[in-house]
Amino acid sequence: MPETVLQLENVSKKIGKKEIIHNISFEIQKGEIFGLLGPNGAGKTTIIRSIVGLISKTNGKVSICGVNLDDDFKDAIQNVGAIIENPEFYMYMSGWKNLKQFAKMNRKNISDEQIKQIVEKVKMTHAIHNKVKTYSLGMRQRLGVAQALIHQPALLILDEPTNGLDPQGMAEFRMLIKELATNGTSVLISSHLLSEIQQITDRFAIIDKGHLTHIEKMSDLTEEKILKVTLEVSDGESARLILDTLDLEIVEQNGNLFVLNVTREVLPEISRALVRANVDIFELSKIHFSLEDRFLALTNGGEL
Ligand SMILES: Nc1ncnc2c1ncn2[C@@H]1O[C@H](COP(=O)(O)OP(=O)(O)OP(=O)(O)O)[C@@H](O)[C@H]1O
Ligand SMILES: [Mg+2]
Structure with a gap:
């Protein structure tokens, strides 16, 4: 039985008279990498913001691991780790101290050993005690993923995560995401880069002017007849x-x-x-x- 980690049903958002997203519905299963693909201004970030409760929906329902976000926000959101736009860090503190600080704010008790394991997973062990201001963009992205993973969420949400990374950085990032998914984490990733979505996702939705126009399975696309x-x-x-x-x-x-x-x-x-x-x-x-x-x-x- 597939296990649904995220479910959106007819999610819409209006600001003033403008409908920014319209009746968005899709599901993500355990261990699946799902993409939102669309040009600038299509509504990807708005969809993500509505999933993590950063904006209120006008209509529709979001369930995370079976919990309706509107019924029990805290219970639902504890299953989510997210990087939306650029993650913010204390630049004069080390990566480690940033993670410790973040862990402290969490409801769950997170041990140093757990943080260490996450740092290893994102391959930041060598630099974790250096100040964040000395990190390259790619290293900051990795620290961002570590931060999003700190409470071991079932669903990782990444809004345009490879923005600004060089090809090598992108390839490394893809490997990291795929590894996480192989170990059972579900990933929702948005991008306007087609090649990025092509290389990383199992399925993706095309978002066009606030509408979800198609959901495609990558294996259907690559199996050319x-x-x-x-x-x-x-x-x-x-x-x-x-x-x-x-x-x-x-x-x-x-x-x-x-x-x-x-x-x-x-x-x-x-x-x-x-x-x-x-x-x-x-x-x-x-x-x-x-x-x-x-x-x-x-x-x-x-x-x-
Ligand atoms: N607070 C707001 N007030 C008015 N319009 C908004 C607001 N937030 C977003 N929009 C509009 O909604 C549309 C979708 O924006 P959104 O940021 O979701 O797009 P996106 O797909 O993430 O784009 P990008 O690829 O540039 O990040 C845009 O036309 C944007 O101008
Ligand atoms: Mg966006």
């Missing part, structure tokens, strides 16, 4: 005659260069038929289908 390939040959005209007899779609032809939509099974047939007809193949390669294509298609209202 139709491949888009480029084909370059020595003789485009002869190749065309052959390709027309095969079960494939010619998307484009430019002289000796083709773009084709084919199933994987047809690929060897293409090369066999061309070679048989003495047409040389210079290139036959797959064009990577990216989430970006899908995202653009979805937000334009089209279907792939």
Whole structure:
């Protein structure tokens, strides 16, 4: 049985006459990494703020680990660790002292040993006794995650966590998040970076002007049934005659260069038929289908 850690049902927020988010519903299961993907101003932060009670909802219901946020806020929110926008630290204190301070404010009794384990998990052991002002951005992000994890929440919420990180920092951050999820933590992550969402989430929702337009499973996207390939040959005209007899779609032809939509099974047939007809193949390669294509298609209202 999947265990639902977060459930949103028809959550809406109006400010004045403006509806900023409209009837947002989705669920996150235990150990799942779920993404909110949308352009600037789409409503991602507003959705997150409504989950952690930083703003009041106009309508709808949020349940965390089965507890309705409106019924028992404290009980529900104790299951959540969050980084919303930039985490704030005492710059002149060490990372360790910041975490101790944060732990002290928590309802649960958190031991030094537990803090140590979390610091290890986020790979900050080497620098944890240095002052935060000496930390790089990536180190601060890690300390932020440590802070969010300090009470061992079932759900970790990260609003644009890789903002400002370099590619190496992003890759390390992704590994950390995946490790946490493997160990059972559920993660809600927002981003306007398609590639980021693509590389990290199991499922993601597309948020467009306050509406949730689609929920996609990453495995459905990556399991391509139709491949888009480029084909370059020595003789485009002869190749065309052959390709027309095969079960494939010619998307484009430019002289000796083709773009084709084919199933994987047809690929060897293409090369066999061309070679048989003495047409040389210079290139036959797959064009990577990216989430970006899908995202653009979805937000334009089209279907792939
Ligand atoms: N307090 C507020 N008063 C009025 N409008 C607001 C308020 N908070 C947010 N908005 C508007 O709601 C919309 C959604 O904002 P939100 O911050 O949720 O977007 P976002 O998807 O997080 O964007 P970004 O990628 O830039 O962080 C924006 O148009 C924003 O201007
Ligand atoms: Mg935002």
